[in-house]
Amino acid sequence: MKLKKVTPSEKAARNRWYDDACGTALALELVGERWSLLIVRELLYGGRRFSELKANLSGISANILTQRLEGMEASGILVRKKLPPPASVQIYELTPWGYESETAIRELGRWAARSPDHDTTLPLSAASLMTSFRTMISAERVGDETASIGFVFGPESFLAQIANGWIEIRRAGVEGAELVFDSDPMSLASVVYGGRPIADAEGAGVLTVRGDRALAERFTGWFPLPAKVEG
Amino acid sequence: MKLKKVTPSEKAARNRWYDDACGTALALELVGERWSLLIVRELLYGGRRFSELKANLSGISANILTQRLEGMEASGILVRKKLPPPASVQIYELTPWGYESETAIRELGRWAARSPDHDTTLPLSAASLMTSFRTMISAERVGDETASIGFVFGPESFLAQIANGWIEIRRAGVEGAELVFDSDPMSLASVVYGGRPIADAEGAGVLTVRGDRALAERFTGWFPLPAKVEG
DNA sequence: CTGTATCCGTGTTGATACTG
DNA sequence: CAGTATCAACACGGATACAG
DSSP, X not given: OOOOOOOHHHHHHTOOOOOOXXXXXXXXXXXXXXXXXXXXXXXXXXXXXXXXXXXXXXXXXXHHHHHHHHHHHHTTSEEEEEOOTTTOOEEEEEOHHHHTTXXXXXXXXXXXXXXXXXXXXXXXXHHHHHHHXXXXXXXXXXXXXXXXXXXXXXXXXXXXXXXTTEEXXXXXOOTTOSEEEEEOHHXXXXXXXXXXXXXXXXXXXXXXXXXXXXXXXXXXXXXXXXXXXXX | OXXXXXXXXXXXXXXXXXXXXXXHHHHHHHHOSTTHHHHHHHHTTSOBOHHHHXXXXXXXXXXXXXXXXXXXXXXXXXXXXXXXXXXXXXXXXXXXXXXXXXXXXXXXXXXXXXXXXXXXTSOOOHHHHHHHHHHHOOHHHHTTOOEEXXXXXXXXXXXXXXXXXXXXXXXOOOTTOSEEEEEOHHHHHHHHTTOOOHHHHHHTTSEEEEEOHHHHHHXXXXXXXXXXXXX
C-alpha cells in the first residue's frame, strides 16, 4: 500500500515551532517565513491577484507564493475570494485581523530605515511606497493642512487623504484629487526620500504632476527619513 | 590554485536579498532569519552570555546561535563585550539602535496575541514575560497608581516601575520594592494571563508574594489580553 | 490566461559530537 | 563555557508540466 502523501498544508501544519507562549514568537511562526510579511504588505491596500503579487515581489517563485498564501490562509491572515462575474477572478485579501498587522509592519520598517544598510535607491513596489508614507509622515511638518492627493503608477492608482497630520490611503481612482502624481514608485521615492527636485524628475520624463503644484512641493517635505546610525 | 574560502560573514553578506528599498524588507533581511528576533528579545533587558541565550531559547542549536550572533553583530544590532576582570566573561549586548527594535517586537507580539493559535500555556522566558507586560499593560486599568515591583525567577531578577499608566523594567535586585513576586515565568503568566488565583499558585508552591499583597492582586488585573479573532 | 503541482540543484538549518 | 565540525534533512527558487 502506498504511503499517504503529505500535502503542502499538512507540511505547513507541522512546521517547526518555537514552542513559546510569547506573542512575538507566535508572530514569527505566522509570518516569519521568507516572503510572508512582504505578501501581507502587498495586500494592505486591498485584495490582489496571484499574478499581481508575483509581479510586485521580485524574485519570488510561483510555488513559494502558493505555499505562503496557503499557510497564511490556514492561519486566518488572509482569505481567497472569487470576484463575482463577469470578473470571476480570484483574489487574495487580508482578513480584518490580517489588516491589523500593518502597525507591526510599519514599526519594523521604521526601525530598519535607520540601518546603515538601508538603500533608498533600490526598486520599490507601489504598496511599499504607500506604506512608507504612512510610516514616515511627520505630523509636525504637515501641520493643520488637509489635502486629497492621487498617485498613478501605471495600472495602479491610490488616493490619499491628508488630515490631522496623518495620511489615509486606499486604492481608488484619482478623480477629484487636488494633486496627482503620475510616475513609478521608484521615481516618486527619489523625489520624496532622495531629495531629487520635482522639476528634474519631470524633465527626465519619469514623473508628471497635475493640479496644485505648490502642494506637490510641500508634500515632498512631509516625510523625513530618520537619521541613520553610524555605520 | 585553490578557490578562496568563504568566511561566514562573507556568506552572510551575500545572503539572499529581497532587493527592495522598503524598510520592512530590510528589517526582514536584518532580523528575519529564524531565531534572530527572539535573540534580540532575550537581550532587551541587558547583555547576556552565550549559555544564557541558549538556555532561554529552547530548541536553538549552538551553531545557529553563533551564526545569528555573528550576523547581527555585522549588522550593528548587537556587540560582543568582554566584561572586565574578575568576571572576564563575554556577553552580547544590543547597541542603542538594537534596543530601538523593541517597539517593533512588541507590535508583532500584540498582533499575534489575537491569533486563534495563541497558546498562553506554553513555556515562556523571563524576558518574554517582561516584554509582554510592557506590551499589554492597560493605562486605563493602572490609572494613576505608582509602584515599584520586583520579580525573581531563580537567578534572574527584574525591577519594574509603574507610573503614568506605563511600566519600565530593568534587570536589577528587588531590594526596596513594595511587592516582590518570586516564581517562574510560566507560573506568573498563568496568574496574570490565565486567571489563576494568586492563592492557588502559592498553594501549589510555584509563586511566592512578599510585600503589598493587595497591590499584587491589583497588578494581576492590569494586563488584559486582546480578544482573539474567531478561529 | 491564471494559477497549481512536481522535479531538481543548491543552500540553509539543525542535531550531535567534539575541541580549546 | 563558548563555540566548531560534520552530516542529514529540509527549504528555496527555477524550470517545466499540468489544470480550470
